[in-house]
Every structure is written in C-alpha cells, then in structure tokens.
Amino acid sequence: MKKLNTLNLLVAAVTASALMTFAPIPGEGQQKGGRGGKGKGGPPGGEQYGPYYAAPVTPGEPVGRTPDGQPDMQGFWTPRFNQAIFEVQDHPTRQPGIGPGKGAIVDPADGRIPYKPEAAAKAKELMSKNIYLEPEAHCYVSGVPHAAYQQFGYQIVQPAGYVLFLTEYAHTYRAVPTDGRPHISPNVKMFRGDSVGKWAGGTLVIDTTNQNGKTWFDMAGNFTTPAIHVVERFTPVDTNNINYEAVVDDSTIYTQPWKIVGQLGRHPDKNMELMEFACVEGNQDLVHYTEGAGGKAKEKGPLTH
Amino acid sequence: MRYRTAVILSVIASVPLAAQSYKAPRTPDGHPDLQGIWQVMNTAAVNLEDHIAMLDMPAGRSVIVDPPDGKIPYKPAAAQQQKENFKNRAKADPLNVCYIPGVPRVMYLPFPMQIVQTPKYVVIASEFAHSLRRIYMDGSKHPDVALFWIGDSRGHWEGDTLVVDVANNLPDTWFDRSGNFHSDALHIVERITRTEPDLLTYEATLDDANVFTRPWTIRMLLYRHREPDFKLLEYECNAYLEDAAKESR
Numbered sequence: 031m032k033k034l035n036t037l038n039l040l041v042a043a044v045t046a047s048a049l050m051t052f053a054p055i056p057g058e059g060q061q062k063g064g065r066g067g068k069g070k071g072g073p074p075g076g077e078q079y080g081p082y083y084a085a086p087v088t089p090g091e092p093v094g095r096t097p098d099g100q101p102d103m104q105g106f107w108t109p110r111f112n113q114a115i116f117e118v119q120d121h122p123t124r125q126p127g128i129g130p131g132k133g134a135i136v137d138p139a140d141g142r143i144p145y146k147p148e149a150a151a152k153a154k155e156l157m158s159k160n161i162y163l164e165p166e167a168h169c170y171v172s173g174v175p176h177a178a179y180q181q182f183g184y185q186i187v188q189p190a191g192y193v194l195f196l197t198e199y200a201h202t203y204r205a206v207p208t209d210g211r212p213h214i215s216p217n218v219k220m221f222r223g224d225s226v227g228k229w230a231g232g233t234l235v236i237d238t239t240n241q242n243g244k245t246w247f248d249m250a251g252n253f254t255t256p257a258i259h260v261v262e263r264f265t266p267v268d269t270n271n272i273n274y275e276a277v278v279d280d281s282t283i284y285t286q287p288w289k290i291v292g293q294l295g296r297h298p299d300k301n302m303e304l305m306e307f308a309c310v311e312g313n314q315d316l317v318h319y320t321e322g323a324g325g326k327a328k329e330k331g332p333l334t335h
Numbered sequence: 336m337r338y339r340t341a342v343i344l345s346v347i348a349s350v351p352l353a354a355q356s357y358k359a360p361r362t363p364d365g366h367p368d369l370q371g372i373w374q375v376m377n378t379a380a381v382n383l384e385d386h387i388a389m390l391d392m393p394a395g396r397s398v399i400v401d402p403p404d405g406k407i408p409y410k411p412a413a414a415q416q417q418k419e420n421f422k423n424r425a426k427a428d429p430l431n432v433c434y435i436p437g438v439p440r441v442m443y444l445p446f447p448m449q450i451v452q453t454p455k456y457v458v459i460a461s462e463f464a465h466s467l468r469r470i471y472m473d474g475s476k477h478p479d480v481a482l483f484w485i486g487d488s489r490g491h492w493e494g495d496t497l498v499v500d501v502a503n504n505l506p507d508t509w510f511d512r513s514g515n516f517h518s519d520a521l522h523i524v525e526r527i528t529r530t531e532p533d534l535l536t537y538e539a540t541l542d543d544a545n546v547f548t549r550p551w552t553i554r555m556l557l558y559r560h561r562e563p564d565f566k567l568l569e570y571e572c573n574a575y576l577e578d579a580a581k582e583s584r
Contacts (some may be wrong), residue, residue: 192451201435201466202465205449205451303471306485310572
C-alpha cells in the first residue's frame with residue numbers, strides 16, 4: 031500500500047472529523063446510557079445508544095402474529111448495546127476517536143474478544159489507522175452482527191417467508207428468507223454475507239456465513255475474516271422490546287466463540303419514517319481514498335450501465 | 336388536460352386482452368400480490384429512446400409509449416444539455432461514481448430487485464448498491480423537508496394497479512446511460528400491475544416543466560426470477576470503485 035503523504039493525512043483528518051459530526055466521541059456523561067435523555071435524533075425523554083437516540087425501556091403488549099404466523103416484530107427499532115457502535119468489546123481507556131466505554135460482549139466474561147495473539151496484533155495495527163481504514167468511513171455496508179447494532183436503528187418488515195431489516199444508515203437492507211432454504215455456495219462472498227433464518231418458538235434465529243472479511247465490528251479495528259460464522263437470535267419480549275444475542279465464531283482468529291447481547295426498543299413516534307442517509311453521494315473520502323491514493327476514480331469510465 | 340386523456344388511452348391500449356382476464360392473487364389484506372424478485376429484459380438503462388449499439392451499450396427500441404414518436408419531449412436548451420451529457424457520459428453519469436440511481440432508473444437497471452408488501456408499505460430493494468425504495472401506503476403526504484436521491488414515494492391502489500406518486504427528487508440523477516436527465520421539478524406517477532403470474536407491467540409518467548414540453552410515459556415488463564431459491568446478492572459499487580482505483584496504481 032502506498033504511503034500516505036502529509037496532505038492526505040490532513041484530508042483524512044478533516045474527513046474523519048466530518049464523520050465525527052455523525053459519530054462524536056462519547057464524553058464521560060454519556061457512559062451511563064439511559065439516564066441523560068440526550069441521545070440525538072429522537073423525541074425527548076429517550077435513552078442513548080452511544081450518542082444516538084434509543085427508545086426508553088417501556089413495557090408493551092403481548093407479541094402479536096403476522097398473517098403467516100410469525101411473531102410480529104414489525105416497526106422501527108432503536109438499538110441499546112452500550113458503546114458497541116464505537117468498539118464492540120469493553121474499552122476502558124481512551125483511544126484515537128473513541129472514548130472509554132463498555133461494549134456488548136458477555137462471553138467471555140471479561141467482555142473482550144478472545145483473539146489469538148497474531149489476530150490481536152492485527153486489530154491493534156488496524157486501530158492505529160482507523161481514521162483511514164474504518165469501513166464505514168468508506169461507506170461500506172456493515173457486516174453481521176454489526177448491522178444489528180447500527181446507529182440510527184432500523185425498520186423490520188415481515189412479508190410471508192421473509193424478515194427484512196431496512197436500515198437508515200447508508201440506506202441498506204437485509205432480506206432474510208425464513209423458508210428453510212440452505213446457504214448459497216461458499217464461493218460467493220459478500221460484505222453482508224448470506225443469511226438464512228428460521229423461527230424457533232418465539233425466537234428468530236439467523237445463521238450468517240459467506241461474509242467477505244472486509245467489514246469491522248466497530249470503529250476500532252476489530253476486523254473479520256471470510257471464515258466468520260454468526261448465529262443471531264432475536265426474541266421479541268413484548269411489542270416494545272426485543273432481546274438480541276449473537277454468537278460469533280471464527281477459528282482462524284479467535285480461541286473460542288464469543289457472544290454479544292443487546293436490546294432493541296421500539297421507537298415511540300407513531301409517525302416515524304426513516305430518512306435517506308446517502309453516504310457515497312456526500313462522502314469526500316471517495317476523493318481521498320481514490321484520487322488521493324493515486325487513482326482517479328471519476329475517470330475510470332463506465333463501470334455499469 | 337389533453338395529455339391526461341392521452342395517458343389514459345395509452346394505459347388502456349397497453350393492457351393485452353389476455354391480461355385483462357388475469358386476476359392477481361391477494362395479500363392477506365386483500366391487495367394484489369406483487370411480491371417476488373423481478374428484473375427487466377430490456378436496454379432502457381442504456382437509453383430510454385431508440386438507440387443503436389455502441390461499446391458496452393446494446394441496441395434497443397424506445398420504451399417511451401407517449402409521445403408516439405418514442406422520443407423525450409425536451410425543450411430546446413434541455414435537448415442540447417442531453418447531447419452534452421451523452422458526450423460526457425463516461426465521466427458524468429452519476430452511476431459511474433456509484434450514486435443512488437433515483438426513480439425510475441432503479442427500476443430498469445440490469446440488476447434484480449425484490450418487492451415486498453405489508454399493509455402500510457411496499458418496499459422495493461434493488462441489488463444495485465443496496466438501493467432501497469419505501470413506498471408509503473398509509474395515505475400520507477410527501478414531506479416538505481428535503482429532496483432525496485431516491486425521491487419520496489407515496490402509493491395507493493387503483494383497482495389492481497399500484498399507483499405511486501414520486502416527488503422530492505434530487506436533480507442529480509439521470510434516467511439512463513445516455514444522459515437523459517431532469518431537474519428538481521421532476522414529478523413521477525408510476526403504475527405497476529401484475530398482468531400475468533410472472534409479469535409486472537411497469538409504467539411511469541414523467542413531468543418536469545423545466546426540462547420537458549409535456550409529460551411523457553415509459554412502459555416495460557418486469558419478469559419474475561423463477562430460479563429455485565433465487566435471492567438478491569450484492570453489488571457494492573463504491574467498494575469496487577476503490578478496488579479499481581487501487582489496481583490502477
């Protein structure tokens with residue numbers, strides 16, 4: 031990889047700080063999410079997910095059913111995963127661009143990713159370059175499970191045979207079939223991988239493989255490989271609350287599978303509509319990462335028609 | 336409102352006799368079921384008008400059914416602009432830098448798209464750069480707050496046809512590879528009808544008084560993917576753009 035010059039570093043710093051307007055460093059007062067009611071982008075009285083709005087914990091009604099009998103999770107959901115959007119594991123000390131905070135890992139009990147030594151070294155190296163390398167700074171879609179704790183939340187819709195997650199961030203979606211079909215060939219790798227789902231009692235279980243290893247769990251260099259296998263469980267507790275957990279396995283970089291836990295709270299605004307978060311379209315990093323790195327993206331000619 | 340009469344006549348003319356006897360299956364809430372994974376088999380994404388073949392641009396016939404000459408009714412200055420766009424398309428096509436394609440272009444890109452329906456929404460998810468349309472079916476109005484790359488879509492049912500009103504369109508999108516374009520005054524009315532089990536008839540009337548002398552209408556077929564377990568994959572355009580830039584170093 032070509033070494034970045036000083037100008038590029040400056041551009042990177044400016045673009046990174048522009049991104050930080052969406053993802054400010056959490057201050058001390060934001061570490062106990064759920065008290066401040068200062069989360070951005072929601073009605074008053076909310077909680078916080080990182081700096082973002084999260085719906086307050088409010089008991090709901092019993093979970094209903096969709097016409098085809100699925101437990102009904104439809105609606106707009108806001109994630110509560112401590113500070114996992116910054117770093118998925120516990121991160122007690124301040125790092126560049128990331129304040130101290132709790133992650134969402136419950137197993138191992140120390141709240142840390144059980145890296146093998148060489149993988150731990152790689153994560154540390156990536157963290158030191160996170161303002162250039164963080165995949166979301168490039169407007170890449172998040173992988174799984176990152177998509178489940180994405181900032182700004184998401185809408186769930188459940189037509190017969192599918193569960194769809196429609197995400198405000200970068201206008202992405204996940205379409206998860208629940209018709210019992212197998213995974214596609216392991217030869218086809220994708221940012222978001224291949225997800226198949228099934229209902230086990232009142233829990234939606236989603237099995238995800240085929241990820242391309244180009245996504246991170248967070249902004250902190252916690253990387254993935256194409257060998258990652260994730261099993262997520264969405265358990266609606268009532269109409270306002272969903273419990274979430276995911277077991278992540280990748281024997282190439284971890285010493286054991288590990289587990290994250292979080293909650294989703296229904297957005298209280300009955301007239302909630304997701305807006306369009308256009309990412310590529312306004313991202314000056316496209317210039318930085320292509321022209322700045324020696325390429326001339328806009329002169330590449332037709333890529334599609 | 337002479338053009339409206341023309342539009343109505345063209346709609347009637349568009350529906351084949353066989354299709355008029357077809358009745359689409361219903362969703363649980365009683366509306367025609369348009370769900371599935373669909374894709375065009377035409378070259379509208381190259382050029383909506385009649386066009387000869389060029390490099391990476393297969394020949395094709397106009398999908399414009401009104402006006403009858405199959406041409407976009409540009410105002411003179413706009414016609415000139417389109418010629419410039421065509422000349423500069425390798426650099427100027429917004430899809431070359433992976434921008435959201437906008438409506439109606441997202442509907443006829445050479446990528447599959449999935450339609451799903453719930454009582455309050457019709458969702459159209461395209462494989463191209465995970466472009467997402469959410470059509471509100473709750474009688475709500477367009478917001479007056481912002482313009483969007485993919486516009487703002489509010490729909491209702493007229494008989495068996497899904498009618499979608501698309502406003503709040505950013506002016507930065509093109510209709511096709513050939514530089515056919517619009518302004519922020521673009522207003523679109525789409526009509527989507529399941530005319531056979533595995534066919535949707537897609538029609539869109541486009542109006543933009545800044546650019547066109549009159550509204551005009553495109554019409555085409557969307558075909559259902561029937562391969563077993565067919566699903567959307569991904570085309571993360573901007574990531575490939577970066578890869579290409581790195582390879583060129």
